[in-house]
Amino acid sequence: MPKDGIGASVKRKEDYRFITGQGAYTDDIDRPGQAWAVFVRSPHAHARIASVDTGAAAAMPGVVKILTGADYAADGLGGLPCGWQVTGKDGPMVEPPHPPLAADRVRHVGDQVAVVIANSAAEARDAAEAVAVEYEPLAAAASIDAALSPGAPQVHDEAPGNLCYDWELGDKADVDGAFAGAHHVTRIELVNNRLVPNAMEPRAAVAEYDRATREYTLYTTSQNPHVIRLLMGAFVLQLPEHRLRVVAPDVGGGFGSKIFHYAEEAILTWAAGKVARPIKWTAERAESFVTDAHGRDHVTVAELALDADGRFLGLKVDTKANMGAYLSTFAPCVPTYLYATLLAGQYTTPKIWCGVQAVFTHTVPVDAYRGAGRPEATFVVERIVETAAHEMGIDPAELRRRNFVPSDAFPYQTPVALVYDSGDYEGTLAAALADADYDGFAARRAEAESRGKLRGIGLSAYIEACGIAPSAVVGSLGARAGLYECGEVRVHPTGSVTFFTGTHSHGQGHETTFAQIIAERLGVDIDAVEVVHGDTSKIPFGMGTYGSRSLAVGGSALARALDKVETKAKRIAAHLMEASEADIEFADGQFTVAGTDRSVGFGDVALTAYVPHNYPIEELEPGLDETAYYDPANFTFPAGCHVCEVEIDPDTGAVEIVNFAASDDFGNVINPMIVEGQVHGGIVQGVGQALLEGCVYGDDGQLATGSYMDYTMPRADDVPSFTVSTRTTPCPHNPLGAKGCGEAGAIAAPAAVMNAVHDALGSRGVSRIDMPATPARVWQALNA
């Protein structure tokens, strides 16, 4: 194995550029003659736009153009599309129009009403302040409860009662039957709190129109530039794809929030055509808070039926999910197909029903955020399992063991549509318990008590469906696109390699991980490999990065392309050594005629492929450049167990995480260091949701947590050092055996933390506390 091959903790190739300030983010891109855009946004959660007067603003210094919703409507262009149709009990979801510039009504604080383009950012801002929008404020429905209450203000005329869909999975009567025979039923109510994504790099875009070639170029902070090109080109602006290039250069974090096609991208591209000048827009942080799609926001009631031994008989989950004011690109699938299908967790629960009502509110649209549906599912399952264990007096680890899908039961068909590929849930549980010194907890709790502290421990045995996605499966569930991935391996004449991938790295380290796979397979030095992503003019196609799909799907496309390269290179080597193709063996970068000492290096084969003097051109095409598309046969199912231990100061309500251990099964691991980093980041995000991050809207629809003065992002000193490890059961259905690791921490951690908090507070009679468990909330619960 080459030293930088599969399994090595290679330092990230991209980091030199990032830590020396040489990264090229969208806002770093300046085009000749560039103008600046500032959006005029609604200060109201809900209002009728009586008039928009741009006269005074247009006369201000430096103003190039001001465009309004009326201008957009007059051009007869499309609204922002939704990429997934969910069909509910009463038919297809309600899909109201989503104009990129509001013309008659605004539906959330931050909704864009006009765009001002000027020679400088400062002039654009001055002029934006001078655009006179006359609003007639209307009553707002700013929460799920408010939107579903009788007589609630309507977000869309098309959606009576603010219902987008009422959907279910499973046979309710059948599940009710299982409850009838139960020995014990545990019931919980919970809120999965709304989160603001807060990527370090705010969204930005630069759009440009070339009058000579009639080509549009959009640089944008996206996790999936080809998807943006498809959606914006075909559905919104009706631009032909061969004259529309979308580039997502270095992107500073996405967490899902940069998957979606946003209004600003379309408006800038449209406007660039009108003014024939490049235009740049970069969100201010306050703008990000009210325009980036938010995450989570569920209200759920769940019931678990158990027999006398604690075996699960059935699970019923009733969830209301906030969609926000409009349907963001993938919003409808998050609380349905990415959520209800994971409610079996790691368990053999035979009967499951889940009902989901998706609700429009006068808030920022809600869509996928790290984990997307799966954190919400894990939170329900792991909170109710832990609660049931405490209610029945069974050790929570033991109750889980009694119900685990056994490791010899794979592939395992759950009652909620999915077929788990492989796993060893007992193994990850045992490893996490050992790392957490679960057996020593009672003594630690007693010691904490002697100091007046409340100590608790909590488990979260999570599962997720990653490697999104098997196209036929998601197509049958309403996805409007297949979710293939594409990779092109271009071997250059001297044997160095460029890999073009349709996935996109915005922090994940693809430039290293993919290079390791190539180094391993072709025997080339890792520094002889360059990974290119994020440019529709360079990469044939790509669905981008989310749902922990880059390695499992994009890496599999790479593996297939490498297979093709190897096959062809062997034919060239056979020609060079005048041997039969079938006799050629390839290892460590050398082609050898089996059973002989005749061999030729990979570099010589590459050179021959391009500039031969003597080549069997009739039988063998020159060149060594292969493309493969990969469609996964199934989702992958990373799983594991996280254990959290907390100490609570009852005088202040402050929760301190004193220990956190995670054992994860991600399938085969390419770069353990990068995986560890992903787990750390994910856990911190999960801790953020559990203890710190609460997005609060006032009843009037004003965002009360619109800055870091009020919205609490996790900081390094909010978490302890983590103990993380991996245990591998390879994925049986993709060539790398990889499952994916990008979301696990954010999926597992909230339940682990909140189970620990409930465990600590249980002795004081507290049975329910919602996330985020802030000191004020904990103190309130202790003193209720």
Place this chain on the structure above:
Amino acid sequence: MHDFTYHAAGSVADAAAKAAAGEDAVLMAGGMTLLPTLKQRLAQPSDVVDLGGVAELRGIRVEGGAVTVGAMTVHDAVENSSEVAAAIPALAALAGHIGDPQVRNRGTIGGSIANNDPAADYPAALVGLGATVCTDRREIAADDFFTGMFETALEEGEIVTSVRFPAPQAAAYMKFPNPASRYAIVGVFVARTAGGVRVAVTGAAGCVYRETAMEAALEGNFSAAALDGMTASADDLNEDIHASAEYRAHLVGVMARRAVAACG
């Protein structure tokens, strides 16, 4: 940010003259509060007078049992001053818990107290220690300096030059930070001084104030136990998404007891 005219002041007198000459001038210390306000267009001064180059406003002196901190002294300098650590360790510790390293290397004591954010830390130290604010015009007792939310006794154009803290017999500051901003949800500064026990509370109300009932209880018995069962009155305390008035009232008691215990 709207346009303004920038002036670099060379001395206190120069700063005062430049500020007086401007139609609607503001002084700038480290800009930690001022610049975000300007960037968000919440203020539109005609002139900004930068105190950054005024050497006489910077530095720490200890003489005659008092610590004098120049108005332009950054929090980091107070935190890491061995003289402050020797004379009033509680003051160094307080400075070390303001914001983050960037803020502590730009933010100043003069800017902090002139701004008088209801959740800022320094006001508690000034009131808790019975400090004196020195300006280019006069001296003002801390008890008279902080007059309301974001309001002080400073007159138009008056420049804080330094703050003089008498060294106490013992003092400690306990802060319960807002999880988001890390300003104080409640901060209590307790000091045993020559003039008696002082208990100053920040974060809880619209402006720093003294818990006189706690001071009286501690006067006879300077121990945490003397405050057992005591909280602040929740009337008039702040109430927001982070903390109810009741919670703040309770925290005043907890932080006060901890501060007394930390006085040793």
